[in-house]
Amino acid sequence: MxxxxxxxxxxxxxxxxxxxxxxxxxxxxxxxxxxxxxxxxxxxxxxxxxxxxxxxxxxxxxxxxxxxxxxxxxxxxxxAAEFMASNYPSVKDTEDWQTATTATEFLQATVWVNEDMPSLPDRRAWARDFLTRYPVLEGGDLWGDEDDVFVEIRPGRFSAELCWPAPKDGMRSSEIAAHFDTSAPVYRFNEHRHLRPAFExxxxxxxxxxxxxxxxxxxxxxxxxxxxxxxxxxxxxxxxxxxxxxxxxxxxx
Structure with a gap:
């Protein structure tokens, strides 16, 4: 090769x-x-x-x-963590957003994590810690309430829905894909993305x-x-x- x-x-x-x-x-x-x-x-x-x-x-x-x-x-x-982004921007109520934003549309994604799912009181803290582990996710937050966006798949594995303010309104699916190509590149299969931590x-x-x-x-x-x-x-x-x-x-x- x-x-x-x-x-x-x-x-x-x-x-x-x-x-x-x-x-x-x-x-x-x-x-x-x-x-x-x-x-x-x-x-x-x-x-x-x-x-x-x-x-x-x-x-x-x-x-x-x-x-x-x-x-x-x-x-x-x-x-590394599995990551699947929505192809279309979403609308979210910004009242509970953790930092000030003027965005009206958001990019949404689901991550799958090989850990025990945190208890309900600890989920917000888990999300803050998770986002800091992958610098490319800076500025993200949970998509919805803690009891709605976490799903246990089996013991030791769960999913969580995250979101970020869209860089602009009306983004097309190709623009969203390009936006995530650096932070969570496609790996092996179409639309099958992974967050890959840098080891340097x-x-x-x-x-x-x-x-x-x-x-x-x-x-x-x-x-x-x-x-x-x-x-x-x-x-x-x-x-x-x-x-x-x-x-x-x-x-x-």
Whole structure:
């Protein structure tokens, strides 16, 4: 794929990455760029934001939509969240809006979160915290009352309806889609969007291919140089695969 999208002859002679310390817990293992190699070539060919500094595997793992339901044990990073925006602007009573606004129309979206649904008294506080976890959601609020916009799908997973003042009235569906393309890009399926946290402060998340590349490179290095990290548990006792990776019990990759 990279060769097909690279002008001229495609070649590289090193990974372009380096693991800083292999002996800490898997979520805290850090990987950083090292010169120019395969990682940089793939990043350029796919027009993805390149990794510029040291990042932890916990942050990389959490940024991938496919792994949102499989958190690493002990990770503290914000995970990707499913996001579906309405194709049309909505009208909302602004009396209870948290900040002053002159908007007459709003953009509405639903997010799906892999957490226990907060109790009714805690939902407003949860929403404020959730919006701060994803800076691209700044200025948002709940769409309606706390008892109406939260829906429990199953234990450990729920949805919430959010909204934002529309940048202008009368936005078309194509303009709304373009508005959310940066904050919640489409991933794999039409209109199937995800909020993807950046794992480097102040930078746009790379395309999902690059986090996968970082993870596969890191696990291949661990398997080669620190096999106890991925093959054996305490006292060299063989343990199930999900425990080797630190995936929370009850979850399966």
């Amino acid at each position: 990279t060769a097909a999208h690279t002008a001229g002859q495609f070649t590289f002679d090193k990974h372009g990455l380096k693991i800083v310390d292999m002996k800490c817990g898997i979520p805290d293992i850090a990987v950083r760029p090292a010169g120019v190699g395969a990682s940089q070539a793939v990043s350029d060919a796919t027009e993805s934001e390149p990794t510029a500094d040291t990042v932890s595997l916990g942050a990389v793992w959490s940024s991938l939509p496919e792994l949102a339901g499989l958190p690493l044990h002990g990770t503290k990073y914000t995970p 402060p102040g930078r746009t998340p790379p395309t999902p291919l690059m986090p996968w590349w970082l993870l596969l490179y890191s696990f291949s290095m661990l398997a080669r140089y620190q096999p106890p990290q991925v093959d054996r548990g305490p006292r060299h006792r063989q343990v199930p695969r999900r425990s080797r990776l630190g995936i929370l019990p009850g979850r399966r990759p």
